[in-house]
Amino acid sequence: MRNKDEKKRDAICRAAIDLIQSQGFEDTSMSKIAREAGVSPATIYVYFENKEDLLNQIYIRVKREMSSAIMEGFDQGITIEEQFRTAWFNFYQYAMENPVDFAFGEQFANSPLVNRVSKDEGEGYYGPLIEMFELGKREGIFKNVPLGVFSAFVFFPVIGLIRNRNDEKLVFGKEMLEQVFQIAWDAVTE
Numbered sequence: 001m002r003n004k005d006e007k008k009r010d011a012i013c014r015a016a017i018d019l020i021q022s023q024g025f026e027d028t029s030m031s032k033i034a035r036e037a038g039v040s041p042a043t044i045y046v047y048f049e050n051k052e053d054l055l056n057q058i059y060i061r062v063k064r065e066m067s068s069a070i071m072e073g074f075d076q077g078i079t080i081e082e083q084f085r086t087a088w089f090n091f092y093q094y095a096m097e098n099p100v101d102f103a104f105g106e107q108f109a110n111s112p113l114v115n116r117v118s119k120d121e122g123e124g125y126y127g128p129l130i131e132m133f134e135l136g137k138r139e140g141i142f143k144n145v146p147l148g149v150f151s152a153f154v155f156f157p158v159i160g161l162i163r164n165r166n167d168e169k170l171v172f173g174k175e176m177l178e179q180v181f182q183i184a185w186d187a188v189t190e
Helices: 006-023 030-037 041-047 051-070 080-097 099-108 116-124 127-138 147-163 174-188
Strands: none
Touching: 006 030, 006 041, 006 051, 006 099, 030 041, 030 051, 051 080, 051 099, 051 116, 080 099, 080 127, 080 147, 080 174, 099 147, 127 147, 147 174
C-alpha cells in the first residue's frame, strides 16, 4: 500500500472544491481534479474510494474548518448575547475570507450526493452553538422555535449579504454589519 502524503490529499481536495464550484459536480471528472492537483488520476484513489467519497470527505472537512472559525473566541463563560455575537461575526468573516469553501459547503449541505453520516458529522461540529441556542431558549432569551427556524433568521441574512457583496448600492462597513447583526438578534430573542 502506498504511503499517504497530506500535501497531496490537500491539493486534491483544494482542486476538487475549486473545480466543482467553477464547473459543477457533473462536469468535474476525477482526471480533471488530478490534473488541477498535479497528481496522477490513480493517486486520488489512494486517498478516496470514488468521487462520492471525495465529495463527502471534503464536505466534512469544510464543515470542520468553518465551525472552527465560527467558534474562535466562543466561550461558554460569556453571556449568551456575546456568544451569539461572536459566532455571528465569525460566520460572516469566514464566508468573506473563504468564499469558495463557503459556497461549496452551502451547495452541498442539502445535496443528495452527501450521505447522512457525513451530514451528521458535519453538523456535529456545531455542538456548542446548538447548546447556546438550547440554553437561551430555556432561559427565555431566545424564542421557542425549532433550531432550523432559529438558523434561518440568524445565518440566512449573512448568506444574503455575502451573495450581494458586489452590489455597489450596499456599503459593507462596520455600521451596516452591526445593523444586520441587530436585526438577526431581534428576530430570535424574546
